[in-house]
Amino acid sequence: MLRLPRDLHLQMVAHCISGLPDEACGLLAGDASGGTVARLYPTRNAAASARVYSVDSRDLLHADRDAERNNAQLIGVFHSHTHTDAYPSPTDVEQAPDPDWHYVVVSLRDTHPVVRSYRIAGGRIEEESLVVLGQPARADVAVTV
Numbered sequence: 444m445l446r447l448p449r450d451l452h453l454q455m456v457a458h459c460i461s462g463l464p465d466e467a468c469g470l471l472a473g474d475a476s477g478g479t480v481a482r483l484y485p486t487r488n489a490a491a492s493a494r495v496y497s498v499d500s501r502d503l504l505h506a507d508r509d510a511e512r513n514n515a516q517l518i519g520v521f522h523s524h525t526h527t528d529a530y531p532s533p534t535d536v537e538q539a540p541d542p543d544w545h546y547v548v549v550s551l552r553d554t555h556p557v558v559r560s561y562r563i564a565g566g567r568i569e570e571e572s573l574v575v576l577g578q579p580a581r582a583d584v585a586v587t588v
Contacts, residue, residue: 444572445519445545445560446479447471452575456556458485459523459549468496468522470503471545472510475518478545482515488522495534496522519545519560526552529559531568539563545571 447455459467468488473481486502498520510517524532529550531539539546542564550557560573 444478444574445471445547446477446574446576448480448576451480451483452558454483454485455521455547456549456558459521459551459556462488462523463525463551465491465493466496466523466525468498468520470498470506470517471519471521471547472506472513472515472517475516475543478518480518482510482513484509493525497538517544519547521547521549523549523551528552529557531561531563536563536566536568547573 455469458469461467465488467485469486470484471480471482472484473479484502484506486506487499488496489499490497507517522535527550529548531546531548535546535548542562544562546561546563548559548561550559558573560571562569562571
């Protein structure tokens with residue numbers, strides 16, 4: 444299960460919308476054991492594509508260092524699908540770097556964004572619950588990289 448404070452959920456969706464017409468992406472940090480997101484890192488899509496994403500390597504390094512400084516760790520990645528469902532593509536599955544991470548897909552295909560979270564391990568995709576918490580995270584949890 445992934446737990447995401449409402450303010451971070453809204454910021455994640457807004458980042459995905461602002462990335463149009465390309466896919467947008469970012470990183471999630473928090474407590475790996477509890478699956479609670481504490482920090483959101485909107486990143487650049489180094490692929491600059493409407494069909495694939497690649498988190499900019501400098502943004503990844505910055506996010507990892509910032510999370511560590513704030514007693515958190517990277518626990519997942521999010522990205523948008525501009526033309527398809529909120530389900531990992533074969534490319535997403537091939538690029539899934541860590542079986543312990545949460546993989547969040549934001550579909551912008553329809554009028555209202557659809558957000559779903561998955562675990563991907565050994566090519567196997569399992570959807571997990573995504574709980575949007577009513578409590579906001581701290582004011583400084585969305586970090587521009």
